[in-house]
Amino acid sequence: MKAIVCREFGPIEKLRYEDLARPVPGVGEVLVEVHAVGVNFTDVLAVEGRSQLKRNFPIVPGVEAAGVVLRTGPGVTSVKPGQRVLGTCISGSYAEEVIFEEHEVFRIPDDMDMRAAATFYVASMTAHYALHDRAKLQPGETLLVLGAGGGAGLAAVQIGKALGARVVAGASSEEKLVLAARFGADAGLQYPKGPLDLAGQKELAEALFTHTKNTGAASPVEVKISSVRDASGYHVIFDGVGGTYAEPALRSLSWEGRYLSVGFAAGVPKVSLGPILFKNAVVMGIQPAEDIIRQPGRSPEAMERMLGWYAKGLLRPDISAVFPLRDAAEAMRLLAERKATGRVVLVTDRAG
Ligand SMILES: NC(=O)c1ccc[n+]([C@@H]2O[C@H](COP(=O)([O-])OP(=O)(O)OC[C@H]3O[C@@H](n4cnc5c(N)ncnc54)[C@H](OP(=O)(O)O)[C@@H]3O)[C@@H](O)[C@H]2O)c1
Incomplete structure (x- = not known):
């Protein structure tokens, strides 16, 4: 699968669009075919080495995405292959496939498209x-x-x-x-x-x-x-x-x-x-992110309230720019240079 890869900290321009091995879901994990990715300021911090969170190289940046469940690991009960989901992770969503933990994944409502879903969570x-x-x-x-x-x-x-x-x-x-x-x-x-x-x-x-x-x-x-x-x-x-x-x-x-x-x-x-x-x-x-892990149950309750607001039109991401995954650096530059308004999205070739 294709992914954006950071092999050393530095300017965004050092990111590469490479082939990586397909991830395999373990216990309690969900493998998702990524259609759209939300670009966040924290992604810039992560590849420039300015994040407080420690990650090992190679780093695939990205903390949220939307797509379709490909496979589930043992013990997963809330989602199944073929379902449209949005999710969050510590890193790894700038890729054609990503692993989410089950508690980080939510079903996408029928009236929400993949781009809105990819920018809804974080x-x-x-x-x-x-x-x-x-x-x-x-x-x-x-x-x-x-x-x-x-x-x-x-x-x-x-x-x-x-x-x-x-x-x-x-x-x-x-x-x-x-x-x-x-x-x-x-x-x-x-x-x-x-x-x-x-x-x-x-x-x-x-x-x-x-x-x-x-x-x-x-x-x-x-x-x-x-x-x-x-x-x-x-x-x-x-x-x-x-x-x-x-x-x-x-x-x-x-x-x-x-x-x-x-x-x-x-x-x-x-x-x-x-x-x-x-x-x-x-x-x-x-x-x-940390508190949700410490207090399981907090994020499903919040997601239900937020999806309720989405349904009423009270909470909608405003997507101002869309780039192919391979051009992630260009997308990130908009945020790094303070030029982005609303949300910037990456789409993969899997989006169809
Ligand atoms: N605590 C958490 O869990 C959490 C989660 C998500 C995001 N965040 C943080 O929330 C902030 C917003 O994140 P985001 O993903 O929404 O990013 P974003 O869309 O790029 O928004 C960042 C905003 O910061 C302002 N800004 C001021 N100085 C800047 C500079 N030197 N470079 C870039 N932007 C600058 C810009 O608004 P003006 O130009 O109008 O000032 C810009 O719209 C970031 O600090 C991010 O790290 C924290």
Whole structure:
């Protein structure tokens, strides 16, 4: 079978389209013929050697795909050969065939095509886990989504709306803000491409406040942090961008606000804890993959809720570009260069 192979860390251009041995499903595993693959920012980190997850060479990148079950290993009961499925894995989906563990695979609804299915799991599950399970976002609360025109960001905008929040989208271009508005964002704020110096960070924090309403009782004592004084700010912030955007975002939290650290597309942030302490705020790390393994049953429940939203048109990936599997590097470059909007998809020759 054909696959995209990384034999040493380095630039995306070093990836090769090669023949690899067909994988064989073991106990509890499902072999899937891949029709479409969702491209994620984490794939870029994995091949450049910037991922926190250790993988052995050769690495086949890719954490999600959709296709048809070819074979199942001993003990698998929930799916059978011939069924259309979507799934997630630690790596390996940039290939014509991939192995998923049974608990990582879900049947695709009849009205969902392979491309939408291939991009449904990771972004939606991450945003659902962050907003529903961790932040416990409430109807009427104000949510800020940074990187709102990207894959996980756009899922967070839609899930924020599905949960009844007022959603403010932050993105670096007008095009991304228009997309976020089309998917339900109530307001948008264009921030500079960065990195931001201290003056730029202060300016962004002030700009972020202009989109928040008063969210609670004002502080009875005089404090220097304006959002503590007048009780404005975001109840929840979904941040998959990090870098020099994280500190202004933290400063724009409300009293008891929840800041969700989802990813570091702009680099790992170094932030002051001042705004956290003075606002009784909470910083949450978001790592759904690990938690789902630790708490089996969590992902089927989430998938059922998310597919319900899909059926109602409330949660839909926006696919902006499609490439053949062999051109994976070109697809990944769109994300690495911050040019992707919504989702980018790879299709294999097996898609027919
Ligand atoms: N914790 C988890 O389990 C989990 C799961 C999925 C994704 N993530 C993380 O969530 C983030 C989004 O992932 P994604 O797959 O949705 O990627 P994506 O579509 O490429 O979105 C990333 C966004 O980050 C922003 N960005 C800011 N600086 C950037 C830079 N220097 N290079 C590239 N993008 C930059 C871009 O928006 P603007 O240009 O508008 O700023 C872009 O839309 C990533 O940090 C990823 O690692 C984490």
